Amino acid sequence: MLFNFLMLDNISGWELFIILFTIYIFFGVKAIPKFYQSLRKALANFQDALHDVKKEFK
16 A cells, blocks of 8 residues: 555566665665665654544544
8 A cells, every 4th residue: 555655566676776776876885774764764654644644534
């Protein structure tokens, strides 16, 4: 469901490789885990907020 919302289900292998390679070039190897952690936290917060909104309407 979240992938459909972000439209990430249409990304092919080459596109994903180019995105990851670009992140590697701009930020380096050490910044990738920090970026991933912050992205995970942001998505978790978004899912919690979405769950709360759904709970409000029930």
